[in-house]
Structures are given as structure tokens and as C-alpha cells.
Amino acid sequence: MAENIKENIQSLRTHRNAVILVHNYAPGDVQDIGDFVGDSLELARKAAATDADVIVFCGVHFMAETAAILSPDKTVLMPDREAGCPMANMATPRELAEYRRKYPDASVVTYVNSSAEIKAMSDICCTSANAVDIVGSFPENRDIIFVPDRNLGAYVEQRLGRKLILWPGYCPTHHRILLEQLRETREQHPGAPVIVHPECRPEIIAEADAVGSTSQILRYCRETTASEIIVGTEIGILHRLEKENPGKTFYPASPIMDCPNMKLNTLEKVMWVLEDMAPVISLDEETAEKARIPIERMLEQS
Numbered sequence: 589m590a591e592n593i594k595e596n597i598q599s600l601r602t603h604r605n606a607v608i609l610v611h612n613y614a615p616g617d618v619q620d621i622g623d624f625v626g627d628s629l630e631l632a633r634k635a636a637a638t639d640a641d642v643i644v645f646c647g648v649h650f651m652a653e654t655a656a657i658l659s660p661d662k663t664v665l666m667p668d669r670e671a672g673c674p675m676a677n678m679a680t681p682r683e684l685a686e687y688r689r690k691y692p693d694a695s696v697v698t699y700v701n702s703s704a705e706i707k708a709m710s711d712i713c714c715t716s717a718n719a720v721d722i723v724g725s726f727p728e729n730r731d732i733i734f735v736p737d738r739n740l741g742a743y744v745e746q747r748l749g750r751k752l753i754l755w756p757g758y759c760p761t762h763h764r765i766l767l768e769q770l771r772e773t774r775e776q777h778p779g780a781p782v783i784v785h786p787e788c789r790p791e792i793i794a795e796a797d798a799v800g801s802t803s804q805i806l807r808y809c810r811e812t813t814a815s816e817i818i819v820g821t822e823i824g825i826l827h828r829l830e831k832e833n834p835g836k837t838f839y840p841a842s843p844i845m846d847c848p849n850m851k852l853n854t855l856e857k858v859m860w861v862l863e864d865m866a867p868v869i870s871l872d873e874e875t876a877e878k879a880r881i882p883i884e885r886m887l888e889q890s
């Protein structure tokens with residue numbers, strides 16, 4: 589059954605001149621049929637550079653939106669339109685307008701995990717891979733409103749020794765792990781280094797041996813001499829880690845770190861969207877044009 593689906597996807601991909609972009613948190617079998625698997629920044633770059641006519645984006649809604657913003661001449665499809673991001677939903681244009689009024693001299697740095705409307709109101713975007721560098725590129729005396737992830741923002745503050753105006757949003761998947769759970773996992777695997785994503789709580793980050801975006805976690809695990817590693821991010825990444833590092837063993841910092849939205853991507857749905865050419869992710873032109881500016885600024889600086 590799965591083999592038939594994969595064969596159908598393969599012929600539809602060729603027929604539609606489609607590229608399938610897959611986030612590191614998507615289910616393993618979806619990662620395996622992707623033309624490219626990566627983090628938000630890598631996938632944004634691929635979306636901007638592809639010469640395919642169709643992009644099938646196996647991630648969550650804001651990622652497909654970013655692809656549509658960067659490739660207005662392509663058809664961007666999502667296997668499941670319901671795959672949203674709770675953290676992105678924690679920032680609304682009305683609230684950001686209030687922040688802008690309250691801090692009129694502040695610049696707005698927005699994590700790509702946000703809606704197109706929020707990006708359109710921002711000065712520059714960032715990802716978890718480049719947030720420290722992007723914020724660090726602003727003069728020391730400039731106030732920065734950091735939207736929407738307070739944990740990533742707190743990590744940037746700590747790395748740069750600089751206070752930011754933090755939006756109170758968070759990723760439920762990463763926020764879910766508590767210090768006691770991480771310590772318990774450490775006790776079960778003594779000696780294994782811990783690497784976590786900066787969307788985790790500050791006390792988790794303080795406890796870890798290393799911190800990084802998904803691409804940085806992948807690199808760390810490739811390069812470390814340790815044969816057992818504890819990984820504190822969405823558990824979908826374990827598939828790729830195990831595939832790329834056959835001699836090493838990976839443990840989730842907590843087995844409950846899963847993102848139900850990422851898991852809405854399935855092989856069947858990838859096949860169906862390529863058959864139906866729907867749902868198409870599109871934006872009104874004005875929002876897309878305004879949102880493109882902070883994303884392109886980020887890509888130029890990264």
C-alpha cells in the first residue's frame with residue numbers, strides 16, 4: 589500500500605513538475621519522499637530558488653505561506669491546510685499594532701514562526717538558526733520587540749547580554765518539557781550530552797550542554813564523538829538523526845515533545861494534493877509584498 593502511494597507520488601511529482609519540501613519535524617515516511625528536508629531557513633531558501641512549478645510544503649501553515657511569499661509565481665500546496673502553528677497564532681496584528689504604539693522607536697524582529705500579517709508589520713525576520721546574529725546586527729541602544737517566542741527571545745537576550753521587549757508567545761511542544769523530566773532522562777543515560785532547541789524554557793537551556801536550531805542540532809550530532817545523545821526538540825527529528833548517524837543512539841529529552849500539527853502531514857495527503865492540486869496556499873498581494881521585505885532582509889543577512 590505504502591509502496592503504491594510512493595510510486596504515485598513519484599509519477600505525480602514528475603507530471604506536475606513539483607518539488608516536495610519537508611520540515612525536519614514531519615513524520616519519517618514523509619521525510620523519506622522529500623526532495624529536500626530541512627529547517628525553516630533552509631526550506632525558505634529552497635522555496636525561493638526552485639525552478640519547479642509546484643511546491644508541496646510538508647510543514648505547517650506559516651512555512652507554506654513563506655514559500656508562497658517568496659515564490660509568487662509558483663503553486664504552493666499543503667498536504668493539510670489545518671496544520672497550523674499555535675505559537676504563530678499567539679501574535680495578532682491588533683496586538684502588534686498596540687506594541688508598536690507603546691514602543692514607537694523600537695524595531696520589530698519577528699521569528700518566521702508567525703503569520704504573513706505579522707511579518708508584514710515587522711522590520712526583519714529571523715529563524716532560530718540566525719536570531720542571535722539578526723538581533724545583534726541592530727545598534728546596542730535600539731529597542732527591539734521580539735515576536736512571538738519569548739523563550740527564543742530570552743535565549744537571544746542571554747547570548748547578547750541585552751534586554752529585549754519579549755512577546756509572551758511560546759511553542760507548546762518545546763515549552764512542555766520540564767527540568768525534572770530532562771534530569772530524569774539524563775539519569776537514565778549518564779554521560780550522554782544534551783542538546784536542546786532554543787524554543788525550550790530558559791531553565792532547560794541552562795541545563796543543556798548545547799543549544800541549536802534543528803540544522804545546528806543535526807550538525808552537532810554529526811560532529812560529536814559521543815555515541816549517545818539526548819535531544820530536546822520535536823521528536824520527528826530523531827528519524828533523520830538515526831538515518832544519518834547509524835553508529836549513534838539518540839534519546840528524546842522527553843517523549844511528549846511532539847507537534848500534532850506537523851504530524852498531519854501524511855504520504856496519502858501528499859499524493860492527494862498532487863492529484864487535486866489543492867489546497868493552494870495564497871495570500872493577498874499587498875500582504876505578500878509587505879511580508880516579503882523582512883523575509884528578504886533576513887535572507888540577505890544570513
Ligand code: SF4
Pocket residue numbers: 613648672673674675676701759760761762822847848849850
Ligand atoms: S513545533 Fe512548535 S513552533 Fe513548530 S510548528 Fe509545532 S507548535 Fe509551531
